[in-house]
Amino acid sequence: MKKLDEEHERLLSELDRRKMKRRKDSDEFKVVEGVIDPPTLKALYKLLNKGAISALHGVISTGKEANVYRGEDGDGNSVAVKIYRVSTAETDFMLEYIVGDPRFKRVKKRSRALIPQWALKEYKNLTRYHDAGVRVPKPLDIHRNVLVMEFIGDPKSSISAPMIKNVEVPSPVKTFNQLLRMITIGYTKANLVHADLSEYNILWFKGPVIIDVSQAVLKTHDNAKRYLIRDIQNITSFFRKLGVESENPEKIAEHILASGEE
Known part of the structure; x- marks a missing residue:
């Protein structure tokens, strides 16, 4: 005592x-x-x-x-x-x-x-x-x-690790693809959509780390698709500034949604 x-x-x-x-x-x-x-x-x-x-x-x-x-x-x-x-x-x-x-x-x-x-x-x-x-x-x-x-x-x-927006990302294309995989795994295996993903809630420590997930919703949520598209729009917009070209966010979202149904 x-x-x-x-x-x-x-x-x-x-x-x-x-x-x-x-x-x-x-x-x-x-x-x-x-x-x-x-x-x-x-x-x-x-x-x-x-x-x-x-x-x-x-x-x-x-x-x-x-x-x-x-x-x-x-x-x-x-x-x-x-x-x-x-x-x-x-x-x-x-x-x-x-x-x-x-x-x-x-x-x-x-x-x-x-x-x-x-x-x-x-x-x-x-x-x-x-x-x-x-x-x-x-x-x-x-x-x-x-x-x-x-x-x-x-x-x-x-x-503590900095936000990704405050670092010089060493390989933007590789990191962008990493984040898309993380979003996909989150949807297909964790059954979640972050719903507020952007450069403000991704840390950089030997690669990207996603934070602030209190608002993340189950993929069965009525607005899950809309949130998923919004997340991807935010990520593609940030990486476009770093010179990364990508598909339309809606198309990327459709690929992820389809993989979640397999």
Whole structure:
């Protein structure tokens, strides 16, 4: 119990230290204040007790939906800790992607009730993608609005991987084809369509890694085809800027849809 109490104190002091940063760090101060509320702190404690995390460090990325922090597991290895906003979350757009999903039959429309379901949806989608062989962060654990995932980046320096839009892609044609294969495998083996794929949610670490899959829908979703075409349009548009010529996005989508029916 003494060791557990010490771990609690260490995590709490780290969180408190971040909340009490001087005004020169006011942006991070506001971010942490807006994400780590008392219920979230309880969720972090739960994951601490399970050994999923032992420390929480700097912000990797911030967004309207969630912030991602670098953390450590019980063995000191880097992990990514995604904390979904609860009190300040915008949830209206989420309903389009979760209502009708047979995995979530009782969708809560109030933000405080919907956010844990949204986080669980990302965990389930990551599991599907990972098990199918698509390069995504491996999901490690979840409790309510806190998701623990594999850290994508240099494990020695703990520097997180950049977005693909911020790197010089070494072989654009090869990478474009890799992503099309990932989309195809996601559709045919994971039975998912990302539904928001673009250069903003693809990391680059020894190749492309797809992230932010909370909105991904089952291929049986009424709008799955439309989302698939939109994903491909985004990818072809980005790679066109890198000199990659490709088929019409609708035709590429038709090939993928046909392969999913085999």
